[in-house]
Amino acid sequence: MKKILVNAIPMTVVGTGVGRYLRGLYVTLEKEFSDRLEISYFTGKSIVRNIPNSEGPGWKEALGRMLWRMPYPVAFGARLLSHLPIERRFRSLSRDYHIYHEAAYFPFKAAARMPTVFTIHDLSLLRYPQWHPRERVLYWRTFFKRRLGLADSFCAVSEFTKREMVEYLDINPELIRVTPLGVDTDVFNPEHDEEAQAVLESSGIPEEFILFVGSGDPRKNFDALVNAVEKTQCQLPLVSVGWSGWSSGHEKTIINMGYVSDRMLAQLYRMATMLVMPSEYEGFGLPVVEAMACGCPVVISSAAALVEVGGDAVIKVENVHDSNLLSCAIDDLAGSLSMQIRLSGLGLKRAASFSWCDTARGTAKVYLDDKYGQNL
Template identity: 35%
Template sequence: MLIGVDARELEGKPHGVGRVVSNILRQWAIDARGHRFILYFKNQIPGLDFLRQPHFETKLTRAPSPIDRGRIWEQVILPRQLKKDRVDVLLSPCYTIPLFANCPAVVMIYDISFQTRPETYPLLNGMLWRWLARWSVRLARKVIVSSDFTADEILSNYGRRHKHKISRVYLGIEEKFKPDHNEESKKRLASKLGIAAPFFLFVGTLFERRNVPLIVRAFRKLTLKHPDCLLVVVGSNPREFGGETAQLKNLLRKCQIEDKVMRFDYLPEDDLQALLRTAVCLVYPSTYEGFGLPMVEAMASGTPVVISSAPTLTEVSDGAACVADPLTEDALCSAMTAMLEDPRVRGEFVRKGLERARKLDWGQTASSVLSAIEEVSAVNP
């Protein structure tokens, strides 16, 4: 079977969906089950080693510069190339499919925040997302979701008639996320980033739902008792959601803790791994998620996690994270303080987190996604 993959999320510095695509393709590079793949890129083909496999073909399908926009590429340029290449099935790993493709498509959807929380999206951007997602669910032969919660939301918003085409596939954890038993990570952070004091960590794009201002306020309260602690925030502000970074800077100034909070838009993988291995805990009080990769990667790194009671986070963590409920400044500060002061409590969540992380494997994820594609091909020989 010839499988097409919309691989543009691998371009540049992959985040989120790009990391999902990367890990799935890495597994297919090892075990393709006899299938061939064409990986389609929009602007550049990244120089990743696993793309050089003989069963992988990479294609750069540029749009003319005046219309070099992602949606036009997806809806106009890509379908033409799929038809020309006679692709059997297309995998669209980024929420939406080309609506007029001449081959069956499998779409991966991680959340539908654009549908359930429209107020958090710019008006036109949100309208386009909602329209494309609704039609993608309707036209795709398979819809792969990363949690039962997302599956339920799709059925509630787009119709129960789509239940037969939905498959829940948990995401995995890369092997590089593991505990540091020789304290090399601490040495790296001290020498490269200047982090030597105990620190709390947040990793993720600065969406409003991630509650970074609440983390800051809880951390400020904690520093009244533990003034030597730091807060490290790793994540950029999404371009279409302006204002979060400016609001965060203003809050730090107002709380008078600018010298205790370190901000990074992006860090190399080695530095991020070092942070995840050595933090007091990852603080992730998001109120809405599709899966929560930073949460499970921290668990695999031997670091406990403090979360909100958001359905996906409690589902995926499966009792292995400390839940701040109700989600208030006091409750979050209390949970963070427990991780700092009580080795028994922290150790218990480290143990539970490692156990949970062992059950999340990219090999299984990639195999399940490929099985879904094979099911579609079997129905459409």
Template identity: 30%
Template structure:
């Protein structure tokens, strides 16, 4: 039985969605290796365009670069042809609009809730595609119960088609913190860390609004993530000597930044899941997060919450975790315990069960 995986994500910079796809495929490969999936009965194959930037290395899952096109055109016009005769698995929000023998993971419905955060072309295409995929696909996987409700509301996807699988966090434990990261980026400790894409609904302006309080307590801010994107609308960002915008970093550098941070802040207004707070928790960093969307579902009682519309409340919580050593220690222990509930092994097993029950 042939199972094709849409590997267009191998052509993309790794953010949360691509992380999910990579780690999930790695874990499925391990399930085959351990004999938990019958590799003689089920054949998994990655199909990608030729312009990949991340070369996969799996024991049992083959990779084939196929077709001559790139991007959405490759996905819509060439991928369906090469996936004929098998079930197609799409892991990153998109898939061929007219292929019925497929499963699609849709992470959130942000284009419906925050349309102004995206370019016109992006949101128009994604709104059409998500509704279409909800109608034609055999199953829709999503990453939180919050997102399940959002997709039912905005895309009118039938509840029986939707299945929730939480993401994992154990990838962070497989990385060794890169020595010299603090020195490489000229970071001044103590610092508060923030990690995200620069989508407007990530609410990064809040960080700049609390800068006076942060600086008053001799704290600096380190932001991981690119300032610019073709997807998101034009944005301007305040400048401050207390803010070190390091851009994209390696996984090993990111782990070093998590481990050395005095605290982690996640001010997002909307998330389908929200992986960075769990990565910070797993690294022992005390965390404060927005009380919106899926974030309470994911973070539980292992963090401090704040109203993302209240910079004053965010500043208060931030100062609390960075100036109270006992609280910081307690949150570090609690965060490590809570993050342990989320594993790629469980995510992969749940996903494979969905695949097997669909074929």
């Protein structure tokens, strides 16, 4: 029995992509590999045996907003003061485990030199630091390169991310296993949810709309989408979903839902005329898969990871900064029911190829590798 220790702090924070990845992965690992893996979770306060619940929007999100408003040296100091006692706690608690899995910024230093598996989602902090708060970039730079050497094996969420890891981090490709994210078909499916529909309609959601899912992170290109929607002939309203520490400046011209539950998100996908994901850069692009699984037509940018995930089941816009090009793509899709039906069908087939079972099996192969013995 392999004893796995997971940094589960991202699972306690609402709405993070890393948290969604960890939850999808470990819910499945607990079901499929409980006879071979004993999994424990570090919450920042203690180690627990059960998958921790999200604490919901609260003080951590408020702290995030405060960090963005602070001068960056002060914000960096605050982040560092928060990190150091948590890492000390991790070191004191992380004894008697065979493997440590990290999926956030960089690995902690464990109490002993136990094998470490590090999942890397993207390299935006390295390649595009201008898209991130300065304190976050400084925090990452302070630790990442030094801690990278602690990892014995790596998981990448896409072939694109693996290529970048090899090119920009000089990691041996033989140490990297690609484990794409999956989709929870119990939640994200084309089956209409009347109760969720009623709640959304009471919140003022129109019958037809364009959907955007993501943070206000500049790389998401939300401004480009707003500009394109304003030029469309279809004049569909734009609904935005996702927590953000950024202010877009468009709060009065869009319907901003903020954070919503997965159940509500799935119904928004079903209701939407289309999802538009115009990101400049992604490591994977989970909203694309979730939307396709709900039968929602999808428009994407030419970002390599989105093209990899969407395949031929999406509409690709080569330059989303060309508002005329993006608005025409939106109008073409909005005005063609046959195109919507075709993309919906292709998307359902494409989404079926992304399974948390596959993610779990690929990750379990790393954990169960003979090179990671069970001697403590």
